[in-house]
Amino acid sequence: MPRIQFQLPEQFTFSTEIQIYISHVNQGGHLDNAQLLTLVSEARVRFFQALGYREAGVEGLSIVVGDIVAQYKSEGFHGETMCVEMLPTDFNRYGFDIVFRMTEKNAGREVARGKLGVVFVHPQEKKVAPVPERFMERVAVL
Numbered sequence: 001m002p003r004i005q006f007q008l009p010e011q012f013t014f015s016t017e018i019q020i021y022i023s024h025v026n027q028g029g030h031l032d033n034a035q036l037l038t039l040v041s042e043a044r045v046r047f048f049q050a051l052g053y054r055e056a057g058v059e060g061l062s063i064v065v066g067d068i069v070a071q072y073k074s075e076g077f078h079g080e081t082m083c084v085e086m087l088p089t090d091f092n093r094y095g096f097d098i099v100f101r102m103t104e105k106n107a108g109r110e111v112a113r114g115k116l117g118v119v120f121v122h123p124q125e126k127k128v129a130p131v132p133e134r135f136m137e138r139v140a141v142l
Contacts, residue, residue, distance in 0.1 A: 004071045006113055008101055012085035013142045016046045017105060019081050031076035036112055037068065040100055043084035044116060047098065051138045059132035062123045066095070070114035074104075081105040088139050094128045095119035 018039050026032035031039075048055050048063075056062050076082060082102050090097040095118045102112045120129045 004069060006069065006071050006115070008113055009087050009089070009099060012087045012099075012101065014047050014050055014087070015083055015085040016043050017081050017083055018042055020076050020078055022078050024076075025078045029077070031111065033070075033072075036070060036072075036076075036102075039082060039102070040068075040070070040084065040112075040114070040116070041065075043086060043100065044098060047086050051135070051142060053135075056123065058120065059134050060123075061120045061129050061132060063095075063118050064121050065116050066119045067117040068114060070112055072112050073110040076102070076104065076111045082111060088142075089115075091131060091136070093130055095131065 020031055020039070024031055024035035024039065026035075044065075045055060048058065053059075081104070083105050085101045085103075087099045088096050089099050098116045098118060100112075100114055100116070101110065103110050120131055121127065122129045
């Protein structure tokens with residue numbers, strides 16, 4: 001199977017720092033693949049908070065992650081601080097992608113990159129919903 005190839009944008013509009021805890025490390029002594037998703041999910045929550053939202057409350061809608069792709073570039077280790085940068089891209093009627101890059105803060109070593117597919121959902125109806133206009137306005141000034 002060919003490896004995933006993923007191009008990054010030149011700039012990101014959001015960044016946050018997250019430390020790798022011992023619970024994020026596997027028996028091989030580096031960041032566990034399942035825990036990468038945990039760190040990216042935390043960064044995603046912070047992205048929405050920076051826009052003034054909770055994930056369960058974006059202009060009356062919820063969001064769900066429909067898909068994710070990740071590519072490792074190097075190992076991450078216990079105690080390192082990761083800088084997770086994000087950029088919302090590829091908007092469609094019901095959602096958008098969040099492109100991310102994770103780098104080790106001190107050395108700038110890239111650890112992982114990828115993207116998340118986000119979909120808006122009516123919380124009561126459990127059906128997809130159009131991207132709210134107010135959300136688009138807030139993203140534009142991020």
